[in-house]
Amino acid sequence: MPYPSPTARPEPVRFEHAASGFGIGSASPRLSWRIPSAPEGFVQSAVELELTDEAGDVVTERVDTSEQVLVAWPFPPLESRARACVRVRVAGQDGSGWSDWSEPAALETTLLDATDWSARFVSPRTVGGIGQPAPIVRGTVELHGEVVRARLHITALGLHVTSINGERVTDEELAPGWTSYAHRLRFRTHDVTALLREGANTIEVLLGNGWYRGRLGWDGQRALYGERLAALAQLEVAHADGTVRTFGTDATWGARASGVLADDLYDGQTTDLRWDPDGPEEPVDVLDEDLGRLVPPSGPPVRAVAEVPAVALFRSPSGRLLVDFEENVVGWVRLRVRGGAAGQRVRVRHAEVLERGELGVRPLRSAEATDDYLLAAGSNTVAVLEPSLTFHGFRYAELSGVDEAQIESVTAVVLSSDLAPIGSFECSDPDVETLHTNVARSMRGNFLDVPTDCPQRDERMGWTGDIQIFAPTASFLADCSGFLTSWLADLAAEQQPDGSVPFVVPDAIRGPEGPAAAAWGDAATVVPWVLYERFADAGVLAAQFDSMRAWTDRIAGLAGKDGLWAGGFQFGDWLDPAAPPEDPAAARTDPDLVATAHLVRSAEIVARAAEVLGRDEERSRYTDLAATARDAFAREFVSPSGRLHNDAPTAYAIALVWDLLPTPEQRAYAGRRLADLVRSAGFRVATGFVGTPLITDALTIAGEPHLAYRLLLERGCPSWLYPVTMGATTIWERWDSMLPDGSINPGQMTSFNHYALGAVADWLHRVVAGLAPAEPGYRRILVRPIPGGWLTSAAARHETPYGQAAVAWRRSDGRFLLDVEVPVGARATVHLPGSATAVEVGHGRHHWDVEEAVPQxxxxxxxxxxxxxxxxxxxxxxxxxxxxxxxxxxxxxxxxxxxxxxxxxxxxxxxxxxxxxxxxxxxxxxxxxxxxxxxxxx
Structure with a gap:
């Protein structure tokens, strides 16, 4: 009889990028698992995967592999609506036998093919037009017999809030989110068993304008995707007697106006609480919509992820009633009001900052960001006032039409895509910790179904340049793998035939034909590669490879045979602090230098992706393209000494971090010159969007990490810590979005919640704390903390695909103490400061206590x-x-x-x-x- 394995049983299997297997949209979902603990030296050599289907039939497959992340599905493909459980057990090379089986992980597929849909899109015939109250479409389902299982598959053209028998179907908000609607419309499957009852059941779908029909962009355009709102709902009910009945939206449904008199993502929502729910109903029209564009979700929905109570209720200098939530958030205000006369209008206006003690609304531009409520009569009743078809970016709210005595409570409901937090950072400097907190809060607010630029003004779009530079930070802070995989599918769908990538995805601004802006379009290559590096997802490279290649071919064509990409429109080093407020592209760095460097980078990424995918011909081709563009960069922009013709910090940072300088002597000179430019600026930041993620790494590479710390810890304007000294709770769009005198930057493009400049957090994780991936998915971890500045300690934790990795160091009494945690399935290479020798360690906890290497x-x-x-x-x-x-x-x-x-x-x-x-x-x-x-x- 074999002894039990000392290896702990694996945690339950995960399917693709989802924590839950419910509603999975793949017939062959990849599987991942974690091993909580194992003996020293354990290396997984084989796994057994067990599938138990709904009928109780069991299939077991053995796979000889050391992989435990996104392992290929070993069973026959699943069909739509399949229900099963999967377990895993592992064995190691040490011959200690099999671990115990994991707990079974439940799996249920959703509708996998357009032919699975019998429902059709229905749209109100006359009510709910543009400028009219939001419509409700309603259907009735008669049920007889015990219900054992019920699933509602639902989506909409526009936003939907769906209820059955008066109870909301789901806690998700702003569904179905924003995708490239013409190509991809997301639907979700919900378990509604508990909401159904014997007899008549009413399904109601409130439809809102949302991104589909509301205002989008700063030019006042609306109804970009269509003028008619519509719902698609399919209810599938299984009874105890084995029968399954399907009901769907069709011509028998009706429509009526709701009490939502107006709704818009930019302008807000107006709600009449006097609305009569039994108003007249009209027929619906069945629309001939393409069901082939329906896609299941790959990431989590938008939810209310937090609630922040008001910390102060006060009067402004002009006498207006203001609320301070003490942090800048994204979502809406929930206001509880007692009493009030019928028709009394209560108004809630939102803004991120105060200026001269009043609501600072100029950064909203044309967005009204106002929610109105018309109260019903009731002197003793409490009305809960909150919208459901809009969102705002705000720290402050202005209340009118109500006085303090009527207010029971004021709460900020925080919305975000419900991404699991997986990374943290702390250090001995409170301001740096606040900076990091602000980065995470800005990500939370702007990762709202798409990675937006800002949440408050008439924009809120998925700017490609922003996420391109922020993706490494994002992938450390939260599990955004499925979220960004979905966004990349939209990028590929919106990509133009010549390979050009729109400036925003989804493409709501419908910009020029053939847009090709360096650093922005390069999101097509960089973001998939980051997802591969951080989550070990080669599948995203395979899915995006044609898109990656098309973009690189496009810019290679613009560069021509000599590899120099010059001329044409460029954003350049956007928002260089030297640029005037009215011209954020007027940077110190030559846009042609920026463009050619990005051609090198994208070509190299495509070559590496081709190598991962086993595509040798493309690997060779794009390696040669990168070499040609690299030669062009050196020829055009680099002098023999290493001095760049464009003598700007971003130029040197690009050249050093992306290794664009041919000789060691040139690299050494460039490092010295960059250091002197940083000194000459008095350690004030002198980089924009392109240079900011690179500058601290460049100084570190140049052997000047102490200057990187000086740059990080500077508190004058412009700097990362200047906003912290001004009370910022999120990252600002501009280094000086608020001027030292408390006035708002005069530029027309100013946001106080804009994550891009927070990309420095990636350096905090990798270099200050010393936790970085050395192989995809952190299968090998690089631990190389570089202490500096006035910091006496730093720590980072990250939930890798294999489990938790952590690094923590502190200086104490001439000693350097380092603690490292490595999950099972991973290894780490540890570099102690001042030591030329690296240490290789396996999973487990490791500690070093050494004499601190005192810098010469x-x-x-x-x-x-x-x-x-x-x-x-x-x-x-x-x-x-x-x-x-x-x-x-x-x-x-x-x-x-x-x-x-x-x-x-x-x-x-x-x-x-x-x-x-x-x-x-x-x-x-x-x-x-x-x-x-x-x-x-x-």
Whole structure:
């Protein structure tokens, strides 16, 4: 009799990217599992997968594999509506035998083919037109006999809120979400068994404009996808006697107006609580819609993921009643009001910030962001006022038509795609922790069915450039694998025949034919590759490969045979802080440099994807294309010394991180030059969308991580921590969305919830904490923390596909303490600071307590050394500011930048004339500072 395996039984199987197997939309879903614990040295060598179908028949398949993430389905393909359970057990190379079986994971497929639908889209005949109250379509189902199972498959043209017998079918909001409706319309399957009863059952579907028919974009366009709202619902009921009956939307359904008088995602919702639910009903029209575009979901729906109670109710300087929720959120306000006269109008206006104590609505542009309610009579009743067909981005709300005495409570209902949080970061600097919290909150607010740019103004679109730079951060913070897989399918669907990628996906702005903007269109290659790296999903590469290749071919065609992509429209290094508010594309970095560098990057990614997929011909072709574009970059933009013709921080960051400099000498020079540019800016950020995700990595690669920390920890404007000092709770669109005097940036494009510039969090995870993937899915983990700045500790945790990985370090009494956790199925390569030797470790918890490697110090010889010494620099800036020689550190840095190589001893004589004539006392103080200068850590 064999001994039981010491390996813990696996956790229940996951199907594709879903935690639950209910409503799965694949006939052969890939399977993943985690092993909670195993003996030291355990390596999975084989698995047994067991499928038990609805009839109780059991099939077991053995697979000799060490893989446990997205393993191919080993059983025959499933049919629509199939119900089964799957278990797994594992064995290791050590010969210790099989683990116990996992708990069974239930699986139920949804409708897998258009022919499974007998229902048809129905649309109100006259009610619910544009500008009219939102319609309700309603049908009645007669049931006799015990119901053992009931499934409702549903979607809509527009938004739907669906109920059976007065009870909501689901807690999802803004369903069915936003996809490229002409190509892909998402439906979901719901278990409604508990909502049905013997006899008559009423199904009601409230339809809203949503993205389908509401306003989209800043030009006032509406009904981009169609003018008629419609519902598609199919109810399938299984009875105890074995019979199955199917009911669906058809010509027998009726329609009537609801109490929602107006609804729009930008403008808000108006609701009349006096509405009579028994109003007149009219027939519906059956629409001839293509059911072949129906797709099941690959990610979770939008839900109310949190509730934030109001922290303050107060009057503005003008006497308006304002509410502060103390954090910037996305969703709506739930207001409980007692009493009120019939027809009394209660209004809720929303804004992200206050300006001069009043609601700051200018960043909304034309979006009204206002919800109105007409109360029913009831002096003692409590009315709950909240919308269901809109959303807003806000921290503050203005209430009118109601006084404090009537208000029972005010709550912000937070909406987001319900993505499981899988990553965290903490460190010894509270402001950096707040920065990271703000990044996560901005992601939550803008990952609302599509990765939007902002949630508050007349835009809220899936800008490709934003998610391209943010995807690595996003994939660490939350399980966005299915969410982004769905979005990429829309990108491919919207891609033009020549391979061009729209600026936004879904393409709501219907921009120019053949749009080709570097960093924006490159989402077609970068995002699939990030999903492969972070979630080990080669399937997304296979699904997107034609799209990836088409985009790269498109920009290669624009570049021509010499590989230089020049000319044409580009966003460039968008929102470079040097750009004027009215022209965010006017960056310091040459757009042709940005474009050619992205051609190199995309070609390399396609070559790597081809290698993963075993497509050798494409691998060779795109490797050659990358080499041609790389040569063009070096020829056009790089001098023999390594100095770039475009002497800007983003240019050097691109060249260093993407390895675009041919020789070691050029790379060394570029690193030194980038460091000097950072010094010359006084450690203020000088990069836009393209450079910001790269600048700290570039400094690290250049051997100047201490400057990366100085950049991170700067609090002047522009910097990552400046918004934190201004009370920001989300990431701003502009470095100075709010000016130091509390006024809103004068640009017409200003948001206070815009995740793109938060892409630096990826560097916090990988470099500051030291937790990075070395192989797809973190099967091999790179642990290489690089401490710096004033941080005494940092930690990161991440739920990898194999289980939790964690790194935590701290400095204490000259010791460096490091803790590492590696999940079963993964390994880690650990680099201790100051050690040239890496340590390989397997799964489990590992601890190191070593003498801290003290950086070698160099004497203060030059002005550069003065800037590199935090103590000296702070002293110098303090003297300059206190005595009126300069307004801030940026002015000081800019003035002395040409003299970085001058002797430090010359500084007292050098600084005052550069800034402004100063008394002898200032010079004496500067001499004292230099004389007392400590050595500079290197």
């Amino acid at each position: 110090a160099r004497p203060v010889r030059t002005v550069r050394d003065v800037i590199d010494s935090p103590w000296l620099w702070d002293e110098l800036v303090s003297v300059a500011v206190e005595t009126g020689l300069a307004a801030d550190s940026a002015v000081v840095a800019g003035r002395i930048a040409p003299y970085l190589d001058a002797p430090a001893s010359a500084l007292p004589a050098l600084v005052p004339p550069l800034l402004r004539p100063a008394p002898d006392a200032v010079r004496a103080r500067l001499e004292q500072i230099v004389a007392e200068a400590p050595a500079v850590p290197s």
